[in-house]
Amino acid sequence: GIQVEQSPPDLILQEGANSTLRCNFSDSVNNLQWFHQNPWGQLINLFYIPSGTKQNGRLSATTVATERYSLLYISSSQTTDSGVYFCAVGNSGYSTLTFGKGTMLLVSP
Amino acid sequence: GAGVSQSPRYKVTKRGQDVALRCDPISGHVSLYWYRQALGQGPEFLTYFNYEAQQDKSGLPNDRFSAERPEGSISTLTIQRTEQRDSAMYRCASSLVIGELFFGEGSRLTVL
Numbered sequence: 599g600i601q602v603e604q605s606p607p608d609l610i611l612q613e614g615a616n617s618t619l620r621c622n623f624s625d626s627v628n629n630l631q632w633f634h635q636n637p638w639g640q641l642i643n644l645f646y647i648p649s650g651t652k653q654n655g656r657l658s659a660t661t662v663a664t665e666r667y668s669l670l671y672i673s674s675s676q677t678t679d680s681g682v683y684f685c686a687v688g689n690s691g692y693s694t695l696t697f698g699k700g701t702m703l704l705v706s707p
Numbered sequence: 708g709a710g711v712s713q714s715p716r717y718k719v720t721k722r723g724q725d726v727a728l729r730c731d732p733i734s735g736h737v738s739l740y741w742y743r744q745a746l747g748q749g750p751e752f753l754t755y756f757n758y759e760a761q762q763d764k765s766g767l768p769n770d771r772f773s774a775e776r777p778e779g780s781i782s783t784l785t786i787q788r789t790e791q792r793d794s795a796m797y798r799c800a801s802s803l804v805i806g807e808l809f810f811g812e813g814s815r816l817t818v819l
Binding site for chain 1: 740748749750751752755763796798805806807808809810812813815
């Protein structure tokens, strides 16, 4: 099956700093999503981005499908950004996703 | 409903008991997925339904696990004769036929 690698595995930031999270995948995809798992365990949709670039407030994402990677940018980080960020991809005829191991982010005040 | 709803949110059971976890998808979503997430890991696929048809059950770990969606809406994941290794967060998601998946808040199962 498709392999998903996320980097870095852990990240500690001071509030206000910027960061870039990376997701590499091993095959062509027709679905790619970024999620934020908050400290309460909720899995929150950030972006549905099988290709191209999207922005939502302080967050933006870019997927370069031909080179098999996606990037999640967090600007002016806040303590509420803490949690685990998952990249998940799919390449079947339906939307089943394969998740990476995640990047654990801690933003300190 | 407005989002994917799962119940119970927390379930503690004794080894050997059967458990049933329920998922109510977003209204109008024809596809429904079950995932399992161990502590410190990403969610792993269990099974997938398109309407009432179970299209893929390749992720179910063994025959103690089963799922159904008899009327193409609410789904139940059943674990028979639970074991301690079954302890995990069980997540349900729904989507249109192709597209973005939306997850519920999960059911955390603890087997003593």
